[in-house]
Structures are given as C-alpha cells and as structure tokens.
Amino acid sequence: MSHKNLDKHGRFRSMTIAFRVSPQERDAIKRMAVLTGLNYQDYLIANATRNEIKVYGNPRVFIALKRELERLTQEIERVKEGSEISPEMEGILRFALSILARMKEGSI
Numbered sequence: 019m020s021h022k023n024l025d026k027h028g029r030f031r032s033m034t035i036a037f038r039v040s041p042q043e044r045d046a047i048k049r050m051a052v053l054t055g056l057n058y059q060d061y062l063i064a065n066a067t068r069n070e071i072k073v074y075g076n077p078r079v080f081i082a083l084k085r086e087l088e089r090l091t092q093e094i095e096r097v098k099e100g101s102e103i104s105p106e107m108e109g110i111l112r113f114a115l116s117i118l119a120r121m122k123e124g125s126i
Contacts, residue, residue, distance in 0.1 A: 046106035050113050053086055055079040073117055086114050 023031040039047065051061035054073050064071045073079060090111050097103050103111075 042104065042106045046110055049086060049110055052082040053079070053110075053114060053117060055082075073120070075121070083114065083117065086110065090114060 025031055047062070048058060051058050054061055054071050055076060055078055056064065056071065061071070063069075090107075093103065093107050093111075
C-alpha cells in the first residue's frame with residue numbers, strides 16, 4: 019500500500035479536485051510552479067487558498083529562473099518582429115520579474 023499523502027500540518031490528503039485548462043494555461047502554470055521551487059500540487063493549493071508563496075533561492079530555483087529568462091528573451095525577440103505576446107507568456111514574464119525584483123531587494 020502506498021504511503022499517505024499528508025500536508026505540512028499532518029492532515030491526510032484524500033480528496034481530488036480536477037479542472038480543465040488549455041495546453042497553454044497548463045504550461046504557464048507548470049512553469050510558474052517550477053519558478054517558485056514548489057511542486058505542482060503545492061503551488062496550485064497555495065494559489066487557490068490565496069496563501070503567500072515564498073520562493074527560497076536554491077540551485078533548482080536558480081536553474082529554473084535562468085531557463086525561464088532564456089525562454090522569455092526568445093519571446094521578446096519574437097514580439098519585436100511584430101507578433102503579440104500571449105496572455106500566458108505575459109503572466110509568466112510578470113511573475114519572473116517579480117521574483118527578480120524580490121531577489122534584488124534581498125527578500126528572497
């Protein structure tokens with residue numbers, strides 16, 4: 019039998035919530051979760067319950083941030099050529115910039 023999935027307060031997570039998103043929305047959500055260093059489930063729970071998401075700098079977060087900034091740079095180059103930025107990409111850009119701003123302030 020698999021071990022029980024407990025939250026950080028020791029409560030058993032036995033309920034499943036499912037909803038539909040577009041492939042682009044799913045990609046954006048996963049990319050933002052990676053940027054926080056949280057797993058997908060914890061990121062969605064924190065957002066749904068409006069809990070503050072704290073990003074702790076570690077090698078995994080820094081690598082994810084570097085990769086995301088490379089993707090965003092490519093997207094900005096594409097937009098320069100006359101294309102429009104997608105709403106999902108705009109959200110990821112704002113999120114990454116907020117993380118960088120907090121890193122600069124020293125609050126991460």
